[in-house]
Amino acid sequence: MRAIVITVLASILMTGCAQQPQRKAERVDPGPPSICRTPAECSVMWSNSIDQVQRITGMKLALATDSYLQTYSNFRAPWMMGQVYKTANQDGTATIRAEFTCRHGCDELASSAERLFNTMIKPMDYNMPSLNPAAREKPATAQPAPAPRTLTKDEQLYELQQRNLPYEQYQQEYRRIIGQ
DSSP states (O other): OHHHHHHHHHHHHHHHHSOOOOOOOOOOOOOSOEEEOSHHHHHHHHHHHHHHHHHHHSOOEEEEOSSEEEEOOOTTSOOEEEEEEEEEOTTSOEEEEEEEEESSSOGGGHHHHHHHHHHHTSOTTTTSTTTOTTTSOOOTTOOOOOOOOOOOHHHHHHHHHHTOOOHHHHHHHHHHHHTO
């Protein structure tokens, strides 16, 4: 009887220690790489790139030039390594593209990291038609858009809270809204 109880307890303990299957993150569409059109915009986006590649990977830069960034990599830790490339295009614009890799089971997150990077390096006014390459191509017969409704301060503050900006940018925008 005692052997049966010990066997049952051992089997219960062994079942509790069995490894659970690891969940894999789904790949997301990282979207197109970011494009800057002017030297000033490229400067802002490259500066944001330096910040964001370090934030996303949790690693400091090992190498930084005016067209390439690389973070340190730790082969024993499950952190990502990031590389960022800035290449000149024939039309005078530049493309900023990031690649993220991981040696210990987080490669599925690389596409999410790339999408986050692409989103975070764009300046606040990137969606203006004069700056956004996709938005500047309009059909010739397009009707002018109606004038946007002016938002109240409370609505502007709510939208600001939803944007998840870095602290410094958030402070600047908050002061601008409050000072209106």
